Amino acid sequence: xxxxxxxxxxxxxxxxxxxxxxxxxxxxxxxxxxxxxxxxxxxxxxxxxxxxxxxxxxxxxxxxxxxxxxxxxxxxxxxxxxxxxxxxxxxxxxxxxxxxxxxxxxxxxxxxxxxxxxxxxxxxxxxxxxxxxxxxxxxxxxxxxxxxxxxxxxxxxxxxxxxxxxxxxxxxxxxxxxxxxxxxxxxxxxxxxxxxxxxxxxxxxxxxxxxxxxxxxxxxxxxxxxxxxxxxxxxxxxxxxxxxxxxxxxxxxxxxxxxxxxxxxxxxxxxxxxxxxxxxxxxxxxxxxxxxxxxxxxxxxxxxxxxxxxxxxxxxxxxxxxxxxxxxxxxxxxxxxxxxxxxxxxxxxxxxxxxxxxxxxxxxxxxxxxxxxxxxxxxxxxxxxxxxx
Numbered sequence: 001x002x003x004x005x006x007x008x009x010x011x012x013x014x015x016x017x018x019x020x021x022x023x024x025x026x027x028x029x030x031x032x033x034x035x036x037x038x039x040x041x042x043x044x045x046x047x048x049x050x051x052x053x054x055x056x057x058x059x060x061x062x063x064x065x066x067x068x069x070x071x072x073x074x075x076x077x078x079x080x081x082x083x084x085x086x087x088x089x090x091x092x093x094x095x096x097x098x099x100x101x102x103x104x105x106x107x108x109x110x111x112x113x114x115x116x117x118x119x120x121x122x123x124x125x126x127x128x129x130x131x132x133x134x135x136x137x138x139x140x141x142x143x144x145x146x147x148x149x150x151x152x153x154x155x156x157x158x159x160x161x162x163x164x165x166x167x168x169x170x171x172x173x174x175x176x177x178x179x180x181x182x183x184x185x186x187x188x189x190x191x192x193x194x195x196x197x198x199x200x201x202x203x204x205x206x207x208x209x210x211x212x213x214x215x216x217x218x219x220x221x222x223x224x225x226x227x228x229x230x231x232x233x234x235x236x237x238x239x240x241x242x243x244x245x246x247x248x249x250x251x252x253x254x255x256x257x258x259x260x261x262x263x264x265x266x267x268x269x270x271x272x273x274x275x276x277x278x279x280x281x282x283x284x285x286x287x288x289x290x291x292x293x294x295x296x297x298x299x300x301x302x303x304x305x306x307x308x309x310x311x312x313x314x315x316x317x318x319x320x321x322x323x324x325x326x327x328x329x330x331x332x333x334x335x336x337x338x339x340x341x342x343x344x345x346x347x348x349x350x351x352x353x354x355x356x357x358x359x360x361x362x363x364x365x366x367x368x369x370x371x372x373x374x375x376x377x378x379x380x381x382x383x384x385x386x387x388x389x
Contacts (some may be wrong), residue, residue: 001213001261004093007168008255010148014177014248016240018038019050019138024058026136026174030090035106036065036080037095045184047140051095061088067109068096069277071283072103074118074156083112084133091134094172097193098144098283101137102152105170108133118156121165137172140181142247143193143284145200145254147175155277161364163360164269178252179244191341193285194246195228198223199287200253200269206295207263207370215258220260220312225249227313227337234341263370268294270366271380278361281350287348288343293337293386297379299327302372306330310336347388358384 013022027033033055042048043139055062065080079225086094094104110117111133120126125374146152150170155162182190205219226249232242252258271294272286299306303323310316318326335345344350362381365373 002209002263003216004260005089005254006260008148008257009168009171009173010364011174012175012177012251015244016178016180017183018178019176020054020129022055022174023051023054023138026176027058027060027091028095030060030134031343032061032063032088032090034063034065034080034087034089034092034107035083035095036068036092036100036107038066038068038097038100039068040066041184042095042140045137045181045352047095047181051093051138055093056230065092065226068100068103070099071155071162071280072099072106074106074122074154074155074158077106077110077117077154078101080104080107083103084111089133091136092098093111093136093138095138095140097139097141097379098146098153098196101139101144101172102154103166104137105132105146105150105152105172105212106154109136109167109170114272115318118154120316121167122154122156122163123161123235125165126167128167132169135170135172136174136176138176138181139247141185141189141193142179142182142243142250143196143254145197145250147172148255149249151254153273160277162273175251177247182243182247187234188342190233190237190345192282192288193250194226194284195282195288195341195343197246197250197253198226198230199284199291200256201226201289202262203266203268204253204259204262205309206298206302206305206372207265208372209261209263210302213261215260215262216305216308218252219258220308222249222252223313230341235352265368265370265372267368267371267375270368271383273359274365275347275350277364278357279350279352283343285350287340288345289387290347290383292331292338292345293383295331295334296328297329297383298372300324301328305372347384352388355385355388358388
């Protein structure tokens with residue numbers, strides 16, 4: 001394995017009833033709490049009433065920051081930071097999925113920084129040499145794994161750039177994960193979140209080293225878990241075992257554990273982020289369209305790993321296949337799974353009708369240094385065109 005340094009500062013409280021049991025003690029040091037959430041689903045499913053009831057019983061002053069969108073914008077981050085400063089907020093409590101958590105991390109930074117956080121921390125890597133506003137999260141959607149890292153993906157609408165950075169100083173202090181909170185998530189959102197989990201694992205797995213290593217072994221088990229439990233959750237959205245496994249799969253995929261000793265190839269995320277910046281498409285759905293096509297382009301360059309994927313994740317036997325045929329069978333098993341769970345397979349299904357914008361999107365994509373074959377913007381454009389129909 002390659003050398004690494006591991007750090008994760010987030011304390012996780014997992015299981016049914018964990019919010020009722022632990023929230024009041026976690027917010028005890030803070031008088032004014034910013035309650036951050038999205039479009040209001042937490043008010044329909046009872047989570048909002050439960051959380052505000054706990055905060056009020058603890059004597060907290062609540063400042064509400066709502067309306068965080070699916071692809072949080074830099075303008076929304078600035079709005080939240082302004083609200084936090086004006087109301088002397090002492091901590092942020094984000095309730096939702098990855099978008100809410102990512103936005104809250106950026107707000108926690110911006111609330112205590114006088115400069116332009118986009119230019120100083122997102123457009124370019126920065127150094128956080130001050131204390132961001134304390135942050136805690138309550139997860140209601142399993143997908144991004146944002147609860148246990150400092151990563152935040154933000155869209156700059158003016159520049160048409162969607163990008164993420166991971167700063168350990170932005171890790172939430174605590175994360176409350178109650179799988180029953182995910183029951184009310186629409187099935188399509190649950191499925192797209194589940195595929196995002198799988199994508200995070202695959203983009204770490206399909207990178208060097210190819211030699212035997214602990215991270216790859218863990219990832220094969222996690223991928224099998226996501227596939228098995230996503231199928232079970234589709235059959236029964238209130239299958240507690242399936243929903244709890246998916247929730248922890250999401251955390252394990254992005255708490256940095258599986259990335260230890262790996263180069264990581266997040267080219268599909270780079271491509272999807274820019275598709276999202278231009279079209280505001282659903283993140284998991286965009287990834288589902290891109291992954292099989294991208295892997296058909298690179299599987300020969302990472303043949304040993306793609307063979308392992310076919311055999312150890314999908315259970316495909318060689319049966320006289322050549323190495324290339326076996327590796328490709330694993331990619332096609334992934335493509336079949338995407339169809340099986342009802343995710344889109346083309347950019348047209350994502351709602352795109354105009355191919356002329358694809359070159360501009362392709363040219364704006366970042367190039368992953370960890371890919372088995374370094375992409376060019378020309379090849380990215382070719383992938384987009386192959387994904388269109």
